[in-house]
Amino acid sequence: MDSDNDVTCVLCEMSVENKVTGALSTKEEVTAHQNCLLFSSGLFCRESPQLDDLFGFSAKDVLSEKQRGRKLSCKKCCKKGATVGCENGRCQKSYHYPCAIQAGAHIVEDKENGQFGIYCSRCKKSKLGLSDDDSNSSNVSTHNPKRKLDFSDCQKEKKVQKRLIIESDSEPDVTNSEEIAMFAPLEFDLDENANSAPKELSNR
Known part of the structure; x- marks a missing residue:
């Protein structure tokens, strides 16, 4: 389902919000999906995640990552802007995050340690000889821990904020x-x- 406005993610250029993409958030006129931010290879959190505050990411860093992605073509859709790279150091495949999911990439999430990454369908853990126990943080290269907010909580918070705005207008x-x-x-x-x-x- 598309969002009610024309705001799009600067990384994947989609306006849809769902459990795959995560919620959209805006800071300093820069809008992005939570998962596009979390899984982009060149991004890390500078602050603790806050709703409607790019989930702890710097707007300047996100724009720099967008610029980096312009040099990379998505293996799925063949368009520029692929900021999500396979965690296998020998693999050169990059994707937009939603495209990576569509292409059957293996998602690695270690929420406790704040590490997120993907392996393309060819480099899944079975091909790397990884077990279920060691497919998380030790195999995901991140600069700083990233923190993920629950998608349903983000949606509830947006509804609360909209209600408060309406109520304040009708005082x-x-x-x-x-x-x-x-x-x-x-x-x-x-x-x-x-x-x-x-x-x-x-x-x-």
Whole structure:
């Protein structure tokens, strides 16, 4: 399902948001999918991930990675911008992250140590002689740990933020209510004065 606007990921140039791509996030006018960021070979987190803050990645770094990807063609779609490289050092294949999934790449996620990578279909762990126990962090080259946020949590947070914006737009006009409160006693006092005047006159 496409997003409600025309915002696209700078790395894969897609606007769709799903469990494959992860949520879109924007910082300093740079928008990208969480998984495109996590699995790009030249990116690492500078800060702890925050919703709507490029998940801890620097906007400048993401633009630099986009520039690097322009020199690389995706093995699946043959278009430029392939920033996700196979973790086998002898393999030269690169992909856009969604293309890597479509091409049957083996995904390596070590959330505890913050390491993410892929092996192309030819370089899957069976061809590298890796076991299930050692297919994670020791075989994934990353500069700094990366942190992944749950896709459903990202979607819930976006809904909460939208609701807060709508509610803030529909708040009552406090200025008008204050003005009514200020003028009400004055009208009441005038009524009292008007009623008391005849009594005083009648006593004379």
